[in-house]
Amino acid sequence: MTRPVTIPPPTSRPPIWRGPTLGRFTSWTFLVPAVVIYALFALFPMVDGLWLSFFDWDGVSADRHWVGLENYAQIFTQDPVFWRAVQNSLIWVGLSLVIPTVIGLAFAVALDQKLRGRNAFRAALYLPAIIAAIAVATIWTWMYNPIFGLVNATLEALGLEWLIQDWLGDPDLAILSIFVAYVWQATGAAMVLFLAGLQNVPVELKEAARVDGANHRQVFRAVTFPALMPTFIVVTVLSIISSLKVFDLIYGMTLGGPAQSTQVLALWSYTLSFQLHDYGNGMAVAMVLLVITLAIVIPYYAWMGRRDEA
Protein backbone atom coordinates (compact mmCIF):
# COMPACT_ATOMS: atom_id res chain seq x y z
CA MET A 1 0.00 0.00 0.00
CA THR A 2 2.80 2.34 0.92
CA ARG A 3 4.00 4.13 -2.13
CA PRO A 4 7.52 5.47 -1.69
CA VAL A 5 7.72 9.23 -1.91
CA THR A 6 11.01 10.38 -3.29
CA ILE A 7 12.34 13.81 -2.65
CA PRO A 8 14.61 14.70 -5.53
CA PRO A 9 18.08 14.99 -4.06
CA PRO A 10 19.78 18.34 -4.41
CA THR A 11 22.27 17.80 -7.17
CA SER A 12 25.61 19.29 -7.78
CA ARG A 13 26.15 19.40 -11.48
CA PRO A 14 25.56 16.07 -13.18
CA PRO A 15 28.01 15.92 -16.06
CA ILE A 16 25.35 14.81 -18.52
CA TRP A 17 23.87 18.33 -18.44
CA ARG A 18 27.05 20.10 -19.43
CA GLY A 19 26.40 22.14 -22.52
CA PRO A 20 24.50 25.14 -23.70
CA THR A 21 21.33 24.41 -21.66
CA LEU A 22 23.33 23.97 -18.48
CA GLY A 23 22.31 27.21 -16.82
CA ARG A 24 18.64 26.50 -17.12
CA PHE A 25 18.79 22.93 -15.90
CA THR A 26 20.85 23.66 -12.85
CA SER A 27 18.69 26.58 -11.84
CA TRP A 28 15.67 24.30 -12.07
CA THR A 29 17.23 21.58 -9.95
CA PHE A 30 17.63 24.09 -7.12
CA LEU A 31 14.00 25.08 -7.36
CA VAL A 32 12.42 21.68 -7.93
CA PRO A 33 12.40 20.15 -4.41
CA ALA A 34 10.59 23.11 -2.83
CA VAL A 35 8.21 23.56 -5.73
CA VAL A 36 7.29 19.87 -5.95
CA ILE A 37 6.64 19.47 -2.22
CA TYR A 38 4.75 22.75 -2.04
CA ALA A 39 2.65 21.96 -5.10
CA LEU A 40 1.80 18.43 -3.98
CA PHE A 41 1.17 18.95 -0.28
CA ALA A 42 -0.06 22.53 -0.10
CA LEU A 43 -1.46 23.67 -3.45
CA PHE A 44 -2.97 20.39 -4.61
CA PRO A 45 -5.05 19.94 -1.43
CA MET A 46 -6.49 23.42 -1.95
CA VAL A 47 -7.43 22.67 -5.55
CA ASP A 48 -8.82 19.32 -4.44
CA GLY A 49 -10.84 21.17 -1.81
CA LEU A 50 -12.32 23.44 -4.47
CA TRP A 51 -13.20 20.40 -6.58
CA LEU A 52 -14.80 18.58 -3.62
CA SER A 53 -16.88 21.61 -2.76
CA PHE A 54 -18.98 20.80 -5.84
CA PHE A 55 -19.87 17.31 -4.61
CA ASP A 56 -22.23 15.85 -2.08
CA TRP A 57 -20.06 13.41 -0.13
CA ASP A 58 -19.61 12.10 3.41
CA GLY A 59 -15.85 11.77 2.98
CA VAL A 60 -15.81 7.98 3.34
CA SER A 61 -18.26 6.11 1.12
CA ALA A 62 -18.01 5.52 -2.61
CA ASP A 63 -21.28 7.37 -3.08
CA ARG A 64 -20.28 10.82 -4.25
CA HIS A 65 -22.17 12.94 -6.71
CA TRP A 66 -21.79 16.27 -8.40
CA VAL A 67 -24.15 18.92 -7.09
CA GLY A 68 -22.64 22.05 -8.66
CA LEU A 69 -23.05 25.08 -6.46
CA GLU A 70 -25.63 23.49 -4.20
CA ASN A 71 -23.24 23.24 -1.21
CA TYR A 72 -22.64 26.96 -1.43
CA ALA A 73 -26.38 27.62 -1.67
CA GLN A 74 -26.84 25.41 1.37
CA ILE A 75 -24.30 27.11 3.61
CA PHE A 76 -25.47 30.58 2.57
CA THR A 77 -29.19 29.97 2.99
CA GLN A 78 -29.74 27.03 5.34
CA ASP A 79 -26.85 27.03 7.75
CA PRO A 80 -27.28 29.34 10.75
CA VAL A 81 -23.96 28.16 12.20
CA PHE A 82 -22.16 29.38 9.06
CA TRP A 83 -23.48 32.88 9.59
CA ARG A 84 -22.65 32.71 13.28
CA ALA A 85 -19.12 31.70 12.25
CA VAL A 86 -18.91 34.60 9.78
CA GLN A 87 -20.12 36.98 12.47
CA ASN A 88 -17.61 35.65 15.01
CA SER A 89 -14.76 35.84 12.50
CA LEU A 90 -15.71 39.46 11.72
CA ILE A 91 -15.92 40.39 15.41
CA TRP A 92 -12.58 38.71 15.93
CA VAL A 93 -10.92 40.55 13.05
CA GLY A 94 -12.39 43.88 14.17
CA LEU A 95 -11.31 43.51 17.79
CA SER A 96 -7.88 42.17 16.86
CA LEU A 97 -7.18 45.26 14.74
CA VAL A 98 -7.56 47.43 17.83
CA ILE A 99 -6.72 45.60 21.04
CA PRO A 100 -3.49 43.64 20.48
CA THR A 101 -2.28 46.39 18.17
CA VAL A 102 -2.71 49.17 20.72
CA ILE A 103 -1.26 47.11 23.58
CA GLY A 104 1.62 45.94 21.36
CA LEU A 105 2.39 49.51 20.34
CA ALA A 106 2.34 50.64 23.98
CA PHE A 107 4.71 47.83 24.98
CA ALA A 108 7.02 48.64 22.08
CA VAL A 109 7.16 52.36 22.84
CA ALA A 110 7.92 51.59 26.50
CA LEU A 111 10.61 49.06 25.61
CA ASP A 112 12.16 51.43 23.09
CA GLN A 113 13.40 53.58 26.00
CA LYS A 114 16.77 52.85 27.51
CA LEU A 115 15.77 50.98 30.64
CA ARG A 116 17.42 48.64 33.09
CA GLY A 117 16.38 45.05 32.45
CA ARG A 118 14.80 45.88 29.12
CA ASN A 119 15.58 42.46 27.69
CA ALA A 120 13.95 40.72 30.64
CA PHE A 121 10.80 42.79 30.17
CA ARG A 122 10.76 42.04 26.47
CA ALA A 123 11.20 38.31 27.15
CA ALA A 124 8.33 38.33 29.66
CA LEU A 125 5.95 40.26 27.42
CA TYR A 126 6.75 38.11 24.40
CA LEU A 127 6.60 34.80 26.29
CA PRO A 128 2.92 33.96 25.54
CA ALA A 129 3.60 34.27 21.81
CA ILE A 130 5.84 31.20 21.80
CA ILE A 131 3.49 28.94 23.75
CA ALA A 132 1.48 26.48 21.64
CA ALA A 133 -2.04 27.77 20.99
CA ILE A 134 -3.39 24.49 22.31
CA ALA A 135 -1.45 25.02 25.56
CA VAL A 136 -2.72 28.60 25.72
CA ALA A 137 -6.20 27.11 25.42
CA THR A 138 -5.63 24.76 28.37
CA ILE A 139 -4.00 27.54 30.41
CA TRP A 140 -6.96 29.85 29.91
CA THR A 141 -9.55 27.15 30.41
CA TRP A 142 -7.93 26.78 33.81
CA MET A 143 -7.85 30.57 34.30
CA TYR A 144 -11.61 30.62 33.67
CA ASN A 145 -12.37 27.63 35.91
CA PRO A 146 -15.45 28.68 37.90
CA ILE A 147 -14.15 27.35 41.23
CA PHE A 148 -10.35 27.48 41.15
CA GLY A 149 -9.69 29.87 38.27
CA LEU A 150 -7.57 32.97 38.66
CA VAL A 151 -10.08 35.21 36.86
CA ASN A 152 -13.01 34.76 39.22
CA ALA A 153 -10.77 34.51 42.27
CA THR A 154 -9.18 37.87 41.40
CA LEU A 155 -12.58 39.48 40.90
CA GLU A 156 -13.64 38.13 44.28
CA ALA A 157 -10.49 39.36 45.97
CA LEU A 158 -11.08 42.82 44.51
CA GLY A 159 -14.65 42.85 45.80
CA LEU A 160 -16.08 42.65 42.30
CA GLU A 161 -18.21 39.52 42.88
CA TRP A 162 -20.97 40.94 40.71
CA LEU A 163 -18.66 40.58 37.70
CA ILE A 164 -18.14 36.85 38.21
CA GLN A 165 -19.32 34.87 35.19
CA ASP A 166 -19.34 31.43 33.70
CA TRP A 167 -16.86 32.77 31.15
CA LEU A 168 -16.79 29.82 28.76
CA GLY A 169 -20.25 28.43 29.49
CA ASP A 170 -22.26 31.51 28.58
CA PRO A 171 -23.02 31.49 24.83
CA ASP A 172 -23.08 35.30 24.67
CA LEU A 173 -19.77 35.65 26.44
CA ALA A 174 -17.66 32.65 25.44
CA ILE A 175 -16.30 34.07 22.18
CA LEU A 176 -15.07 37.19 23.98
CA SER A 177 -13.53 35.11 26.76
CA ILE A 178 -11.57 33.15 24.16
CA PHE A 179 -10.59 36.41 22.50
CA VAL A 180 -8.93 37.54 25.74
CA ALA A 181 -6.69 34.47 25.59
CA TYR A 182 -5.95 35.37 21.97
CA VAL A 183 -4.94 38.91 22.95
CA TRP A 184 -2.56 37.44 25.49
CA GLN A 185 -0.94 35.36 22.77
CA ALA A 186 -1.10 37.75 19.79
CA THR A 187 0.18 40.96 21.38
CA GLY A 188 3.80 39.80 21.31
CA ALA A 189 3.90 39.67 17.51
CA ALA A 190 2.58 43.23 17.19
CA MET A 191 5.05 44.36 19.85
CA VAL A 192 8.05 42.93 18.02
CA LEU A 193 6.97 44.42 14.70
CA PHE A 194 6.50 47.84 16.27
CA LEU A 195 9.85 47.57 18.04
CA ALA A 196 11.48 46.93 14.66
CA GLY A 197 9.51 49.80 13.13
CA LEU A 198 10.69 52.14 15.87
CA GLN A 199 14.31 51.36 14.96
CA ASN A 200 13.61 52.87 11.57
CA VAL A 201 12.43 56.21 12.91
CA PRO A 202 15.14 58.66 11.89
CA VAL A 203 16.93 59.82 15.02
CA GLU A 204 18.01 63.10 13.39
CA LEU A 205 14.37 64.02 12.81
CA LYS A 206 13.51 63.35 16.44
CA GLU A 207 16.47 65.43 17.61
CA ALA A 208 15.63 68.26 15.23
CA ALA A 209 12.08 68.33 16.59
CA ARG A 210 13.41 68.40 20.15
CA VAL A 211 15.73 71.28 19.32
CA ASP A 212 12.75 73.15 17.91
CA GLY A 213 11.12 72.79 21.32
CA ALA A 214 8.72 69.89 20.75
CA ASN A 215 7.84 67.82 23.82
CA HIS A 216 7.68 63.97 24.01
CA ARG A 217 4.10 63.77 22.84
CA GLN A 218 4.58 66.20 19.97
CA VAL A 219 7.63 64.30 18.76
CA PHE A 220 5.64 61.08 18.84
CA ARG A 221 2.75 62.58 16.88
CA ALA A 222 4.77 64.47 14.33
CA VAL A 223 7.78 62.21 13.77
CA THR A 224 7.42 58.72 15.22
CA PHE A 225 3.82 58.03 14.27
CA PRO A 226 4.16 58.92 10.55
CA ALA A 227 7.38 56.91 10.34
CA LEU A 228 5.49 53.89 11.70
CA MET A 229 2.91 53.91 8.89
CA PRO A 230 4.41 50.96 6.95
CA THR A 231 4.55 48.99 10.21
CA PHE A 232 0.86 49.73 10.81
CA ILE A 233 0.00 48.27 7.41
CA VAL A 234 2.05 45.13 8.09
CA VAL A 235 0.53 44.69 11.56
CA THR A 236 -2.98 45.27 10.22
CA VAL A 237 -2.68 42.64 7.51
CA LEU A 238 -0.99 40.10 9.77
CA SER A 239 -3.69 40.69 12.43
CA ILE A 240 -6.47 40.01 9.93
CA ILE A 241 -4.77 36.90 8.63
CA SER A 242 -3.97 35.45 12.03
CA SER A 243 -7.56 36.16 13.14
CA LEU A 244 -8.85 34.17 10.18
CA LYS A 245 -6.48 31.33 11.10
CA VAL A 246 -7.70 30.95 14.68
CA PHE A 247 -8.48 27.29 15.22
CA ASP A 248 -6.44 25.60 17.96
CA LEU A 249 -7.51 28.08 20.61
CA ILE A 250 -11.23 27.54 20.05
CA TYR A 251 -10.80 23.81 19.51
CA GLY A 252 -9.02 23.58 22.85
CA MET A 253 -11.33 25.83 24.85
CA THR A 254 -14.88 25.15 23.64
CA LEU A 255 -14.77 23.05 20.44
CA GLY A 256 -17.07 25.71 19.00
CA GLY A 257 -19.67 25.42 21.74
CA PRO A 258 -21.70 26.07 23.79
CA ALA A 259 -24.44 25.62 21.18
CA GLN A 260 -21.99 26.46 18.33
CA SER A 261 -21.74 30.01 19.68
CA THR A 262 -17.95 30.16 19.30
CA GLN A 263 -17.67 28.72 15.80
CA VAL A 264 -15.43 30.49 13.32
CA LEU A 265 -14.99 29.65 9.63
CA ALA A 266 -11.77 27.62 10.02
CA LEU A 267 -13.23 25.44 12.79
CA TRP A 268 -16.67 25.10 11.22
CA SER A 269 -15.10 23.78 8.02
CA TYR A 270 -13.20 21.19 10.06
CA THR A 271 -16.27 20.27 12.12
CA LEU A 272 -18.42 19.79 9.01
CA SER A 273 -15.82 17.62 7.26
CA PHE A 274 -14.49 15.52 10.10
CA GLN A 275 -17.21 15.46 12.73
CA LEU A 276 -20.44 15.79 10.77
CA HIS A 277 -19.14 13.92 7.71
CA ASP A 278 -20.33 16.53 5.27
CA TYR A 279 -17.26 17.09 3.11
CA GLY A 280 -19.14 19.07 0.49
CA ASN A 281 -20.33 21.76 2.86
CA GLY A 282 -17.08 21.66 4.81
CA MET A 283 -15.11 22.40 1.64
CA ALA A 284 -17.56 25.12 0.59
CA VAL A 285 -16.90 26.85 3.94
CA ALA A 286 -13.15 26.39 3.42
CA MET A 287 -13.40 28.02 -0.02
CA VAL A 288 -15.25 31.01 1.43
CA LEU A 289 -12.38 31.37 3.90
CA LEU A 290 -9.85 31.05 1.08
CA VAL A 291 -11.52 33.75 -1.01
CA ILE A 292 -11.65 36.14 1.95
CA THR A 293 -7.96 35.50 2.64
CA LEU A 294 -6.92 36.07 -0.97
CA ALA A 295 -8.96 39.28 -1.11
CA ILE A 296 -6.71 40.62 1.66
CA VAL A 297 -3.41 39.04 0.72
CA ILE A 298 -3.24 39.90 -2.99
CA PRO A 299 -3.50 43.69 -2.56
CA TYR A 300 -1.05 43.43 0.35
CA TYR A 301 1.59 41.69 -1.74
CA ALA A 302 1.01 44.17 -4.55
CA TRP A 303 1.73 46.97 -2.05
CA MET A 304 4.84 45.19 -0.77
CA GLY A 305 6.09 44.60 -4.30
CA ARG A 306 5.75 48.30 -5.10
CA ARG A 307 7.54 49.21 -1.89
CA ASP A 308 10.39 46.84 -2.72
CA GLU A 309 10.88 48.37 -6.13
CA ALA A 310 10.77 51.91 -4.80
Add this chain to the structure above:
Amino acid sequence: MRARIAQSDPVKVALWITLLVVSLIWIAPVLFIFLTALKTRPDLIATGTFGLPTEIAWQNFPDAWEEANLSTTMVNSLIISFLKVPLGIFVSSLAAFALTRLRVPLGRVFLAVIIMGAMIPVQVALAPLFRLILGLGLLNQYVGILLPYIAFGVPFQVFLLTAFFKSVPRELDEAARIDGASSWGIYWRVIIPLSLPALAALFVLDFVATWNEFGIALVILQRQDMWTVPLSLQAFTGQFGNNYTELNAAIFMSIIPVIIVYLLLQRYFVAGLTTGAVKG
Protein backbone atom coordinates in the same frame (compact mmCIF):
# COMPACT_ATOMS: atom_id res chain seq x y z
CA MET B 1 20.52 49.34 41.74
CA ARG B 2 17.91 51.36 43.61
CA ALA B 3 20.19 54.34 43.91
CA ARG B 4 20.86 54.27 40.19
CA ILE B 5 17.19 54.25 39.33
CA ALA B 6 16.45 57.01 41.81
CA GLN B 7 19.12 59.15 40.18
CA SER B 8 17.49 58.99 36.79
CA ASP B 9 14.54 60.95 35.63
CA PRO B 10 11.25 60.36 37.53
CA VAL B 11 9.32 59.63 34.33
CA LYS B 12 11.66 56.71 33.68
CA VAL B 13 11.25 55.40 37.21
CA ALA B 14 7.47 55.48 36.83
CA LEU B 15 7.76 53.76 33.46
CA TRP B 16 10.03 51.12 34.91
CA ILE B 17 7.64 50.35 37.77
CA THR B 18 4.67 50.24 35.39
CA LEU B 19 6.53 47.85 33.11
CA LEU B 20 7.40 45.63 36.05
CA VAL B 21 3.79 45.44 37.21
CA VAL B 22 2.45 44.89 33.68
CA SER B 23 5.04 42.18 32.99
CA LEU B 24 4.08 40.36 36.18
CA ILE B 25 0.39 40.50 35.26
CA TRP B 26 1.29 39.37 31.76
CA ILE B 27 3.07 36.22 32.92
CA ALA B 28 0.62 35.59 35.78
CA PRO B 29 -1.15 32.78 33.87
CA VAL B 30 2.15 30.89 33.55
CA LEU B 31 2.99 31.45 37.23
CA PHE B 32 -0.52 30.35 38.16
CA ILE B 33 -0.07 27.12 36.17
CA PHE B 34 3.18 26.43 37.98
CA LEU B 35 1.67 27.21 41.39
CA THR B 36 -1.23 24.83 40.79
CA ALA B 37 1.13 22.13 39.53
CA LEU B 38 2.96 22.24 42.88
CA LYS B 39 -0.14 21.54 44.97
CA THR B 40 -1.59 18.26 46.14
CA ARG B 41 -5.26 17.77 45.36
CA PRO B 42 -6.38 18.32 48.98
CA ASP B 43 -4.16 21.41 49.05
CA LEU B 44 -5.83 22.79 45.94
CA ILE B 45 -9.22 22.65 47.62
CA ALA B 46 -7.98 23.83 51.01
CA THR B 47 -5.62 26.66 50.04
CA GLY B 48 -7.80 28.35 47.46
CA THR B 49 -6.59 29.98 44.28
CA PHE B 50 -3.85 32.20 45.63
CA GLY B 51 -2.66 30.08 48.57
CA LEU B 52 0.81 28.59 48.57
CA PRO B 53 1.01 24.80 48.81
CA THR B 54 1.49 23.43 52.31
CA GLU B 55 3.76 20.72 50.88
CA ILE B 56 5.33 20.78 47.46
CA ALA B 57 3.79 18.03 45.33
CA TRP B 58 6.70 17.26 43.00
CA GLN B 59 5.04 13.90 42.38
CA ASN B 60 2.54 15.66 40.07
CA PHE B 61 5.24 15.96 37.42
CA PRO B 62 6.19 12.27 37.01
CA ASP B 63 2.52 11.30 37.37
CA ALA B 64 1.44 13.72 34.65
CA TRP B 65 4.41 12.67 32.50
CA GLU B 66 3.10 9.11 32.73
CA GLU B 67 -0.59 9.84 32.21
CA ALA B 68 -0.14 12.28 29.35
CA ASN B 69 2.23 9.73 27.79
CA LEU B 70 4.81 12.48 27.43
CA SER B 71 7.74 10.10 27.10
CA THR B 72 6.32 8.94 23.75
CA THR B 73 4.95 12.26 22.53
CA MET B 74 8.05 14.26 23.49
CA VAL B 75 10.18 11.85 21.46
CA ASN B 76 7.78 12.11 18.51
CA SER B 77 7.79 15.89 18.71
CA LEU B 78 11.58 15.98 18.93
CA ILE B 79 12.05 13.61 15.99
CA ILE B 80 9.55 15.48 13.84
CA SER B 81 10.94 18.91 14.73
CA PHE B 82 14.58 17.96 14.26
CA LEU B 83 13.88 16.35 10.89
CA LYS B 84 11.42 18.93 9.61
CA VAL B 85 13.30 22.08 10.50
CA PRO B 86 16.68 21.40 8.79
CA LEU B 87 15.07 19.65 5.80
CA GLY B 88 12.56 22.46 5.32
CA ILE B 89 15.18 25.18 5.61
CA PHE B 90 17.49 23.33 3.22
CA VAL B 91 14.81 22.91 0.56
CA SER B 92 13.64 26.52 0.98
CA SER B 93 17.15 27.92 0.86
CA LEU B 94 17.84 26.08 -2.42
CA ALA B 95 14.71 27.60 -3.91
CA ALA B 96 15.47 31.07 -2.56
CA PHE B 97 18.98 30.77 -4.02
CA ALA B 98 17.61 29.85 -7.44
CA LEU B 99 15.08 32.68 -7.33
CA THR B 100 17.56 35.38 -6.34
CA ARG B 101 20.81 34.22 -7.94
CA LEU B 102 20.09 32.08 -10.98
CA ARG B 103 18.09 32.84 -14.05
CA VAL B 104 14.91 30.83 -13.64
CA PRO B 105 12.26 31.15 -16.33
CA LEU B 106 9.09 32.57 -14.74
CA GLY B 107 11.00 33.09 -11.49
CA ARG B 108 8.82 35.98 -10.39
CA VAL B 109 5.65 33.98 -10.97
CA PHE B 110 7.03 31.11 -8.91
CA LEU B 111 8.00 33.45 -6.11
CA ALA B 112 4.55 35.06 -6.08
CA VAL B 113 2.71 31.73 -6.04
CA ILE B 114 4.97 30.33 -3.32
CA ILE B 115 4.84 33.23 -0.91
CA MET B 116 1.09 33.60 -1.37
CA GLY B 117 0.86 30.35 0.58
CA ALA B 118 2.38 31.98 3.68
CA MET B 119 -0.90 33.73 4.37
CA ILE B 120 -3.41 31.00 3.61
CA PRO B 121 -4.97 29.27 6.64
CA VAL B 122 -4.00 25.61 6.63
CA GLN B 123 -7.56 24.69 7.63
CA VAL B 124 -8.59 25.42 4.05
CA ALA B 125 -6.72 22.29 3.03
CA LEU B 126 -7.07 20.07 6.09
CA ALA B 127 -9.64 17.58 4.82
CA PRO B 128 -8.12 17.15 1.34
CA LEU B 129 -4.70 16.83 2.94
CA PHE B 130 -6.01 14.01 5.08
CA ARG B 131 -7.38 12.32 1.93
CA LEU B 132 -4.07 12.73 0.12
CA ILE B 133 -1.97 11.31 2.95
CA LEU B 134 -4.45 8.48 3.43
CA GLY B 135 -4.25 7.72 -0.32
CA LEU B 136 -0.46 7.62 -0.16
CA GLY B 137 -0.66 5.22 2.78
CA LEU B 138 1.31 7.61 4.96
CA LEU B 139 -1.21 8.22 7.74
CA ASN B 140 0.35 7.85 11.21
CA GLN B 141 3.87 7.99 9.81
CA TYR B 142 6.64 10.53 10.25
CA VAL B 143 6.93 11.00 6.47
CA GLY B 144 3.20 11.65 6.28
CA ILE B 145 3.46 14.61 8.62
CA LEU B 146 6.89 15.83 7.47
CA LEU B 147 5.85 16.41 3.85
CA PRO B 148 2.88 18.69 4.64
CA TYR B 149 4.92 20.42 7.34
CA ILE B 150 7.70 21.18 4.86
CA ALA B 151 5.15 22.23 2.21
CA PHE B 152 3.41 24.69 4.51
CA GLY B 153 6.73 25.98 5.83
CA VAL B 154 8.20 26.69 2.38
CA PRO B 155 6.31 29.96 1.70
CA PHE B 156 7.42 31.89 4.77
CA GLN B 157 10.95 30.53 4.60
CA VAL B 158 11.38 31.30 0.91
CA PHE B 159 9.93 34.75 1.51
CA LEU B 160 12.37 35.45 4.32
CA LEU B 161 15.40 33.91 2.64
CA THR B 162 14.90 35.66 -0.71
CA ALA B 163 14.76 38.94 1.21
CA PHE B 164 17.97 38.01 2.99
CA PHE B 165 19.87 36.62 -0.01
CA LYS B 166 19.16 39.83 -1.92
CA SER B 167 21.21 41.66 0.69
CA VAL B 168 24.30 39.52 0.01
CA PRO B 169 26.43 41.45 -2.51
CA ARG B 170 26.35 39.95 -6.00
CA GLU B 171 30.03 40.76 -6.55
CA LEU B 172 30.83 37.86 -4.21
CA ASP B 173 29.23 35.23 -6.43
CA GLU B 174 30.61 36.86 -9.56
CA ALA B 175 34.09 36.61 -8.09
CA ALA B 176 33.50 32.98 -7.17
CA ARG B 177 32.06 32.31 -10.63
CA ILE B 178 35.24 33.69 -12.22
CA ASP B 179 37.27 31.43 -9.95
CA GLY B 180 35.36 28.54 -11.50
CA ALA B 181 32.78 27.81 -8.82
CA SER B 182 29.61 25.99 -9.87
CA SER B 183 26.16 27.18 -8.80
CA TRP B 184 26.22 24.60 -6.03
CA GLY B 185 29.62 25.87 -4.95
CA ILE B 186 28.33 29.43 -4.76
CA TYR B 187 25.29 28.30 -2.79
CA TRP B 188 27.25 26.16 -0.37
CA ARG B 189 30.47 28.19 0.01
CA VAL B 190 29.32 31.78 -0.44
CA ILE B 191 25.63 32.29 0.25
CA ILE B 192 25.06 29.80 3.08
CA PRO B 193 28.04 30.83 5.24
CA LEU B 194 27.05 34.48 4.87
CA SER B 195 23.45 33.71 5.81
CA LEU B 196 24.04 31.91 9.08
CA PRO B 197 22.31 34.58 11.22
CA ALA B 198 19.18 34.42 9.04
CA LEU B 199 19.29 30.61 9.05
CA ALA B 200 19.63 30.57 12.83
CA ALA B 201 16.64 32.88 13.14
CA LEU B 202 14.61 30.65 10.83
CA PHE B 203 15.68 27.58 12.76
CA VAL B 204 14.38 28.95 16.05
CA LEU B 205 11.13 30.26 14.59
CA ASP B 206 10.49 27.07 12.71
CA PHE B 207 11.34 24.86 15.67
CA VAL B 208 8.78 26.64 17.83
CA ALA B 209 6.14 26.61 15.08
CA THR B 210 6.68 22.90 14.41
CA TRP B 211 6.69 21.98 18.08
CA ASN B 212 3.42 23.87 18.56
CA GLU B 213 1.58 22.75 15.42
CA PHE B 214 -1.80 21.22 16.10
CA GLY B 215 -4.22 21.22 13.11
CA ILE B 216 -2.28 19.06 10.64
CA ALA B 217 -1.11 16.70 13.39
CA LEU B 218 -4.72 16.32 14.53
CA VAL B 219 -5.86 14.87 11.20
CA ILE B 220 -2.73 12.92 10.21
CA LEU B 221 -1.41 11.47 13.46
CA GLN B 222 -4.46 9.63 14.72
CA ARG B 223 -2.77 6.72 16.42
CA GLN B 224 -1.87 7.45 20.01
CA ASP B 225 1.72 6.20 19.77
CA MET B 226 2.35 8.71 16.97
CA TRP B 227 0.95 11.74 18.77
CA THR B 228 2.94 14.91 19.26
CA VAL B 229 2.96 16.91 22.50
CA PRO B 230 0.07 19.27 21.60
CA LEU B 231 -2.14 16.28 20.77
CA SER B 232 -1.41 14.55 24.05
CA LEU B 233 -2.01 17.77 25.96
CA GLN B 234 -5.39 18.18 24.28
CA ALA B 235 -6.30 14.55 25.00
CA PHE B 236 -5.18 14.89 28.61
CA THR B 237 -7.55 17.83 29.07
CA GLY B 238 -10.42 15.68 27.85
CA GLN B 239 -9.58 12.52 29.77
CA PHE B 240 -8.25 13.76 33.05
CA GLY B 241 -9.84 17.19 32.91
CA ASN B 242 -10.73 17.06 36.61
CA ASN B 243 -7.28 16.15 37.79
CA TYR B 244 -6.29 19.80 37.85
CA THR B 245 -2.96 19.54 39.60
CA GLU B 246 -1.57 16.98 37.17
CA LEU B 247 -3.11 18.78 34.21
CA ASN B 248 -1.20 21.90 35.18
CA ALA B 249 1.99 19.90 35.61
CA ALA B 250 1.45 18.50 32.09
CA ILE B 251 0.86 21.96 30.60
CA PHE B 252 3.97 23.25 32.30
CA MET B 253 6.17 20.43 31.04
CA SER B 254 4.79 20.76 27.51
CA ILE B 255 5.86 24.40 27.22
CA ILE B 256 9.30 23.97 28.83
CA PRO B 257 11.20 22.94 25.65
CA VAL B 258 10.10 25.97 23.63
CA ILE B 259 10.71 28.30 26.55
CA ILE B 260 14.27 27.01 26.85
CA VAL B 261 14.90 27.35 23.12
CA TYR B 262 13.40 30.81 23.17
CA LEU B 263 15.39 32.08 26.14
CA LEU B 264 18.65 30.70 24.76
CA LEU B 265 18.20 32.06 21.26
CA GLN B 266 16.10 35.14 21.86
CA ARG B 267 18.09 37.53 19.73
CA TYR B 268 17.79 35.32 16.63
CA PHE B 269 14.09 35.12 17.27
CA VAL B 270 13.52 38.84 17.12
CA ALA B 271 15.73 39.14 14.04
CA GLY B 272 13.77 36.40 12.28
CA LEU B 273 10.39 37.88 13.06
CA THR B 274 11.27 41.25 11.69
CA THR B 275 13.46 40.54 8.66
CA GLY B 276 11.43 40.95 5.54
CA ALA B 277 8.32 42.08 7.38
CA VAL B 278 9.45 45.60 8.13
CA LYS B 279 12.36 47.25 6.53
CA GLY B 280 13.50 50.78 6.15
